[in-house]
Amino acid sequence: MVGEVRPGQLVSSTQGRDAGRYYLVLHQSEDGFVLVTDGEYRGIEKPKKKNPKHIKVWPLVSESIGAKLASRSKVTNAEIMSELAELLKKLQEEPLLKG
Numbered sequence: 001m002v003g004e005v006r007p008g009q010l011v012s013s014t015q016g017r018d019a020g021r022y023y024l025v026l027h028q029s030e031d032g033f034v035l036v037t038d039g040e041y042r043g044i045e046k047p048k049k050k051n052p053k054h055i056k057v058w059p060l061v062s063e064s065i066g067a068k069l070a071s072r073s074k075v076t077n078a079e080i081m082s083e084l085a086e087l088l089k090k091l092q093e094e095p096l097l098k099g
Helices: 065-069 077-093
Strands: 009-013 024-026 033-035 047-051 055-061
Touching: 009 077, 024 065, 024 077, 055 077, 065 077
Parallel strands: none
Antiparallel strands: 009 024, 009 055, 024 033, 033 047
């Protein structure tokens, strides 16, 4: 089971139709579910609700998205897609992160 995740953290789905897909965390709800978005198929206006048991948490966080979410500033789908692409690029470049 996943512990606390941070807004803007990179996660990937391990179960369901979207298995293998990467997302950024928007929020962890009080019932324990994690709301995630990729900015494309699951936009910020309709995030995906994932069971924490069905995601893999990566040690990469978009600080800019996390700060915007914390301050309740507007975040666009384009910003989500851009940050997600940057984090995935870092993940590919760092073999130690792939775990």
